[in-house]
Amino acid sequence: MPNQIESKICQSDQQGSTASANAISKPFGIKALDEALNKTIKRGNVYEVFGSTGTGKTTLATQFLVEGAKEGNKGFIIVTDSSVEQYVRNAERLSFGFRKYRDEGLIEAIGLSDRFWSLKWSATEDPKNFGRYMEDTTEAIKKLASESNAKRIVIDTITPMLTGDRFDISRFVNSLAVKEAVVIITSGISNNDNSLGYERNVVSGVIELKGTSTDGTKEARIVKMPGTHYEGPIEYTISSEGITPVSSEKVHSMLRIIR
Ligand SMILES: Nc1ncnc2c1ncn2[C@@H]1O[C@H](COP(=O)(O)OP(=O)(O)OP(=O)(O)O)[C@@H](O)[C@H]1O
Numbered sequence: 598m599p600n601q602i603e604s605k606i607c608q609s610d611q612q613g614s615t616a617s618a619n620a621i622s623k624p625f626g627i628k629a630l631d632e633a634l635n636k637t638i639k640r641g642n643v644y645e646v647f648g649s650t651g652t653g654k655t656t657l658a659t660q661f662l663v664e665g666a667k668e669g670n671k672g673f674i675i676v677t678d679s680s681v682e683q684y685v686r687n688a689e690r691l692s693f694g695f696r697k698y699r700d701e702g703l704i705e706a707i708g709l710s711d712r713f714w715s716l717k718w719s720a721t722e723d724p725k726n727f728g729r730y731m732e733d734t735t736e737a738i739k740k741l742a743s744e745s746n747a748k749r750i751v752i753d754t755i756t757p758m759l760t761g762d763r764f765d766i767s768r769f770v771n772s773l774a775v776k777e778a779v780v781i782i783t784s785g786i787s788n789n790d791n792s793l794g795y796e797r798n799v800v801s802g803v804i805e806l807k808g809t810s811t812d813g814t815k816e817a818r819i820v821k822m823p824g825t826h827y828e829g830p831i832e833y834t835i836s837s838e839g840i841t842p843v844s845s846e847k848v849h850s851m852l853r854i855i856r
C-alpha cells in the first residue's frame with residue numbers, strides 16, 4: 598500500500614513541474630530586464646541580486662513583489678537590514694503600487710524575531726547548533742509561504758542569515774527553495790571574508806547591480822542564469838518610479854517632446 602501512494606505522489610510531482618509551468622514571464626515588470634531573463638526565472642528556485650549599497654537591490658526586490666501582486670499573486674519580504682517600519686515607509690514612497698498591494702494583503706513585510714537571533718547566535722557560537730538553526734528558520738519560511746500561498750518571496754538581505762562554513766551556507770541556501778514560489782535573496786558585495794558571497798555558487802541565477810557613474814546611472818548584469826544569452830548590461834536610473842532603464846526613459850522623454 599505505501600508503495601502505491603508513493604508512486605502516485607511521484608507521478609503527480611513530475612506532471613506539475615514542467616519547465617513552462619514554473620517559468621515567470623514578467624519577474625520584475627522592467628521590460629528590458631524581463632526580456633533579457635527570457636523566462637528563465639522559475640518557481641522552486643532561489644536567485645540572488647547582489648550589489649553595493651544604493652545600487653537598488655531593495656527597490657528591485659520591491660518591484661518583483663509588486664509585479665507578482667499585479668497578477669494577483671501573493672508575496673512577502675523578510676527584511677533583515679532595517680526595521681520593517683523603515684522598509685515599508687520607504688517602499689510606500691515608491692509610485693508603482695507597493696502601498697496599494699500591501700493594503701490589499703497581497704504583499705507582506707516581515708522582520709526577524711528575537712527567537713531567530715537567539716538561534717543564529719547559538720549556531721555561530723557552536724557549530725553543532727547549526728542544524729537546529731537552519732531547520733527552524735527554513736521551516737518557518739516554508740510555513741509562512743504555504744499559509745499565505747506566497748508565489749514570490751524575498752529575503753533582503755541574506756547576509757545576516759548566513760553563518761558557518763561554505764558547506765553550511767550551501768545547505769542553508771538550498772533549503773530555502775519553496776516549490777510553489779520564486780525566492781530572491783539579496784546580498785551586498787563580499788569583503789575579504791571568503792565565505793561571504795559563497796551563496797552565489799549555490800543559487801540558480803545571479804543578477805549583479807552596479808553603480809557606474811556619479812550622475813546616478815547604474816547597470817544590471819545577468820551574471821549567472823542558465824538559458825539566457827549575454828546581451829550586455831542594462832543601464833538604469835532609480836527614482837520614485839523605481840528602476841527605469843535609461844534607453845526607455847530616453848524614448849519617453851523624446852515622445853514627450855514630440856507630443
Ligand atoms: N522611495 C524612493 N524614492 C526615490 N528614490 C528612491 C526611493 N527609494 C530608493 N531610492 C533611490 O534608490 C537608491 C537605491 O536604493 P535601494 O535601497 O534600493 O538600494 P540597496 O541596493 O538596497 O542599498 P542597501 O545596500 O543600502 O540596502 C537610493 O540610493 C535612492 O537614491
Ligand SMILES: [Mg+2]
Nearest residue numbers: 654655656753
Ligand atoms: Mg537595501
